[in-house]
Amino acid sequence: MMQLAVRPEPLLNVDNLVVEYGLGNKTVHAVSGVSLQVARGETLGLVGESGCGKSTLGRAVLQLRRAKSGRVMFDGEDLTAMEGEALRKMRRRVQLIFQDPIASLNPRRRIGDIVAEPLIVAGVKDAAERKRRVHEVLSAVGLDPDIVAGRLPHEFSGGQCQRICIARSLVLNPEFIVCDEPVSALDVSIRAQILNLLEEMKVRFGLTLLFIAHDLAVVKAVSDRVAVMYLGRLCEVGPSEQLFAKPAHPYTGLLLQAIPVPDPDVRPVESVAIGEPPSPIAPPSGCRFRTRCPRADQRCSAEIPELREIAPGQFAACHHPLA
Amino acid sequence: MSAPLLTIEDVAVELPTPRGNLRAVDHVDLSLAAGRTLGIVGESGCGKTMLSRAVLQLLPKKAKLTGRVMFDGEDLVRLNAERLRRLRGRDLAVVFQDPMTSLNPVLTIGTQLMETIQEHLELDAPAARKRSIELLAAVGIPAPEQRLAQYPHQCSGGMRQRIAIAIALSCEPKLLIADEPTTALDVTIQAQILDLLAREQRRRHMAMIIITHDLGVVAGRADEVAVMYAGRVVERAPTPALFKRMHMPYTEALLAAIPKLETAPHTPLPAISGRPPDPTRPLRGCSFAPRCRYAAGRCHEAKPELKSAEVPGHLYACFHPIQMAEGIGA
């Protein structure tokens, strides 16, 4: 098992997780053997394009999707082996924020009830205590509880709904939050607000985050380390600054190159990406990126590259990493 | 430079809603010459989509449109339905954001492509088919003959968008409006699609309008950029001038709010507080004033009109423009 984190005893330890599901009579290999660790207090960014399996991985970590094989260790306990009441109890320590903030809220319930729900499920019987906690988190995310608590979700904008979702995820004082594309559906000017808010909440509540997104700049803004995923496997993992300054895996390089830069002097380079990502139903043999990689050769189709340390703290799964 | 192909003159669009009258587009003036690209940038609710619909005369029935849209010498607003129908698809083409819904899911790709060609170019079926295959190849779709018989759901998002572009380009349009063409696509596919649009535009000497919320998309690919906020154009300039010397605080704030790859992690982003105004409740003063850090008394009283800056062709609507000497970013 690869020790990818610098610190010992990571809070989250994902060990060779495999998640597959059936589509008709075919199997989608969503996650094919991913191992990663997140240290306490760290933000690990998980980046990749659509279909790479990052959302599935996020949900599998929380056991919202059962893995076919592999383990997820949270604070020393094996989540994959848990069921029923034990798992439900564990859920209070790990939370999830979704991409579509408006769809994440029950359209027929009031905000106050929605944010209080985790407390009720966790068995907090005292109504006054619940109200106090709800007010505390709503204020923390920048919403006035007296105005907001009695309203319905459709009365709020996307950005405000996402704040409410963040409040809901904080009300039980969790230790770990998986953020699944939390700002992708929001406008540019609101995105920055929510990212700042997440950073603030992380510091204030002492959180550890797994931040999933497809936008590299967004991921870099909030992450200590970044993992790049492609078609169910990890391509590269490393500290944010280092990874983006000197990517080792060709796919990371491709992603970086493809980002539109808001600077008219930077002429967009004719992209070297060849073709489209293959389907996760029939992924290529060996290295899954080889069909689009300008550096691919025989070895790449024969042998699956393993994550190896290219630079201190930076790991890439490639037979021909970038210099 | 030739006379403008498209001129949008004082266009305003109003929509009645249960909450009141919605000013979607508030007196917009724009022009575009043949072969040039105009980028319209703004966030959701700024009116950019309504504006494109106004140009195409595809507004909802209840909408009220005032102003003129001069295209190739004709006023599209006053044109009769038959003439409009012949212009659309032929001289005026559109590519929408979501390729899943812009292609008919129950018709094959070949049918959709050929029906446009046959309708506007009056070719017979074999000739239309040949042209369809050429078009699919031109937009970079492998094995085009096989694709003709396929349905949209059998193709990926990027491929569907290429097909939508192929349909749009099939009749050699003079103007192509691309409404958020890459927003729903992955970043590597986005780059490919934008390259494709740029290439085709150069080849056909076509005018193009790219509507997007992403300043990065227009930075390298548009000749001129217009920034919209709350239904109005708040700044308009040739692209290099816009980025080098922004005048309108909203443009500056928009650019600053985008996370950049160069910034170190955990740096707080300069966010714009608040939200865009409710379009059913237009403000008396500048729409951006409640969120603007430079706002002063006059900004809340009156709406600034578009004024010229030093660089010709650079217009902005602000009482307190910022002077940015050099560079980009906050």
Place this chain on the structure above:
Amino acid sequence: MATLELSIQDEAASAPVRGRRKLGLLFWLASGWLAIILALAILAPVLPLQNPTDMDMLERRAAFSGEHWLGTDGLGRDELARLIFGARVSLTVGLIAPMISLVFGGALGLLAGYFRGRFETLVVGSMDVLLAFPPLIFALAVTAYLGQSVPNLTLILGVLGIPAFMRVARAATLTLSRREFVIAAEALGASHARILLRELLPNVILPLLAFFLLGVAVTIVVEGALSFLGLGVPPPMASWGSMIGEGRESLDVAPRLAFLPAAALFLTVLAFNLVGDTLRALTDPRQGAL
């Protein structure tokens, strides 16, 4: 801290949260009619009406008069009284039978759509069997075995309506259970019961209620048809359907005997449909957003 959403306070003060949707004249007329019919049906025993089963063989098919406001039917019974007492039957069956279907069909659909798998296959399969069974044969069998009565009729129609409600509930549940707010509840560690009752039911109940009102309309008509065929309420009890059936014989002499109950049936069903449509449009939680 540039992230405070202070602007929402301005919104709270100035913006009305719901757009006032004007309820049209038709809606009020429809509601008015329903209110009148319901009132008459409920109060029928205490109203100063003639006995609906008293036959007066001398006054058969009598025209409108002071004694019989709407005349008499083929057996000399007061038409007005029969119409009002008929309303009782039609509305009782028309409201209670769909309620049975709603409760059982709705519950089955909700559970099937949520749990999926073999349970769902079982439910859908058995509903398909029920649907495939010819309804008239079913009605005949039940009435032959258990006798003709209002409760039996209600039971028959209630059971026959279960598959339709199951479908509506299941379709709604399938769509909703993939939505993030349900996954969010699961991620909190909420039990199945809690998710079903707190998250899904309040959302599924809306399309079910809209369907219910349509179901009322359909049931009244079906009851009418069954009674018309003689499978419904037993004589001398009146229901609008049986009155139409009895009025058939007098069509050439006194067409009003068939038309009056038919008109009552038509207007009531139409009113239910109108009210149902308007209520559904009003309770759509997205009506506040643009």
